[in-house]
Amino acid sequence: MNANGMGVIAAVFALVGVGVGLVGAVATGWAETALATAATGETARFGPVFVAQTYLAVTAASLVVAPVIAGVLGVLVGSQSYDASEAVLTCGGGAGLGALAYGLAVVVLVVASQGEAAAQAHGIVDALGPLAATAAVAAAVGAVAGAIGSVTG
Helix, strand or coil, X not given: CXXXXXXXXXXXXXXXXXXXXXXXXXXXXXXXXXXHHCCCHHHHHHHHHHHHHHHHHHHHHHHHCHHHHHHHHHHHHHCCCXXXXXXXXXXXXXXXXXXXXXXXXXXXXXXXXXXXXXXXXXXXXXXXXXXXXXXXXXXXXXXXHHHHHHHHC
C-alpha cells in the first residue's frame, strides 16, 4: 500500500467535495428563494416540500459522482504502481476514505446552507447511511480501477 497515493486520492476527493458542496449550497439557496421565500399563492403553500426535494436531489446527485471520481483517480494512481495488489489497496483505501471526505463536505455545506424554508429538508445524520454506501461503492470502484491502471504502469 502506498500511503502517498492514498493521500493524493483522499485529498483530491476532499477538494472536489468542497467545490461540489459550495455549488450545491448556491443551487439549493437559489431554489429556496425561488420556491419558498419569494413565492406567492400555491407555490408558497407547497414551496417547503419542493425545497426539501431540491436539497435531497442535489445531495443525491452529488453522491452519485463519487464512484466516477474513484474510477478516474484509481486508474491514474494505479498506473503508477507496478504491483496490482498494491494498486488495489492504495486506490481502494484512498477512494473509500476520500469518498467519505467528499460526501461529508457536500452534506455539511448543503445542510449548513439551509434556510427557514428548508425545515423539511434532510439533516447531516439523515445522510450518513447513503454516505457510507457511497464510500463503500467508491472504494470498490477505486480498487478495481487501480488494478486496471496497474496493467498500464
